[in-house]
Amino acid sequence: MRSHYSRHWADNTKPYPGIPELLYDLQKRKLPKAILSNKPDNFTQIMTAKLLANWDFEIVEGAKPSVPKKPDPETALKIAKKLAIHPEDILYLGDTNTDMQTARAAGMYAVGVLWGFRDAKELLTNGAKALVEKPSDVLSILNGKTERSI
Numbered sequence: 001m002r003s004h005y006s007r008h009w010a011d012n013t014k015p016y017p018g019i020p021e022l023l024y025d026l027q028k029r030k031l032p033k034a035i036l037s038n039k040p041d042n043f044t045q046i047m048t049a050k051l052l053a054n055w056d057f058e059i060v061e062g063a064k065p066s067v068p069k070k071p072d073p074e075t076a077l078k079i080a081k082k083l084a085i086h087p088e089d090i091l092y093l094g095d096t097n098t099d100m101q102t103a104r105a106a107g108m109y110a111v112g113v114l115w116g117f118r119d120a121k122e123l124l125t126n127g128a129k130a131l132v133e134k135p136s137d138v139l140s141i142l143n144g145k146t147e148r149s150i
Helices: 003-006 017-026 039-052 074-083 097-106 119-123 135-140
Strands: 034-040 059-063 091-094 107-111 130-132
Touching: 003 119, 017 135, 034 039, 034 074, 039 059, 059 074, 074 097, 074 119, 091 135, 097 107, 107 119, 119 130, 130 135
Parallel strands: 034 059, 091 107, 107 130
Antiparallel strands: none
């Protein structure tokens, strides 16, 4: 399965609708962006380079044998330190309970996305401070207009 997946993962994979526009807007605002994944680091790097090449990410981190996986906050906190941003000033966008737990453990602002793998109840139960239905809703949070804040 891994062999097949490694050859065909990108056959039908693309960013969710609205993600390119969100990333362009974040880049225009000069906001730093990072990726933290539990996928193996080499694969995370390849996926980012192929699917998100049009945008600059300051840090891209996948799972490494020497570092605990999410929801352990260690890597999220290292990312904050490398970016020289206090954890409480970081908007952590994610679509799983693990993402919300990681953000909460790191002291970051957890935002659950409803276009991903989990529903609102699971995201809220695991620490989401806000929910977004579409990528452009993230801009409302950044602008301080959080209608879906919890």
